[in-house]
Amino acid sequence: MFRRRRREQPEQAVDQESAAPxxxxxxxxADEPHPDTDRIDLGGLRLPHNPDFDVRLASVGDQHVGVVVLYEENSLQLQALAAPRSTGLWDEIKTKIRAQAKDLEEREGPFGTELTGEMKVDGDVRPARYLGIDGPRWFLLGVISGSGAFDEAVDGAFVEFIKDVVVVRGDEPMAREEPIPLRRPNEAADETDEGPSFNPFRRGPEISEIR
Structure with missing residues (x-):
């Protein structure tokens, strides 16, 4: 489980957090004013600290490509992707997801249109919700799965968690849908080649717990 720890932040980031949202x-x-709360710094994502959640990195090879947030028998998967400056990715990614899971339905949720239904995990079928948020040059995908995916207490806690996430896109050039690099807390960011292409159903990411 990640342990929260404040670290020295660039002056610009401090100014953005101190200004009124x-x-x-x-x-x-990261470049807009946002609340100055204690967050877990994973480089491309800063996550709110919630002692009830177990936060783990998901990796493909040596690259950290997302996070998994565990709560009881439920999980929230988060992945931040680079997006074009002029257009969002959610409409396109929704089409990709529905092409592989045809029984999903669209409905309006706290972040706009989301997909709901079931997903297969290691041979088991679990209720699932797919939430997409388009930001400035980034896209954030959240997948809530488990028996509590449609339970107000559980999914509400996950939604509140997402609402306090900070995405750090950076200024470096990135390919469309390339995962925004993540790192372990307080670990210096390494230069990496273009990451794996986005596939929300591909099995492969390894989950690592960090204490």
Missing amino acids: ERESGPWD
């Missing part, structure tokens, strides 16, 4: 909730872009 222009929206009621996030996910936040």
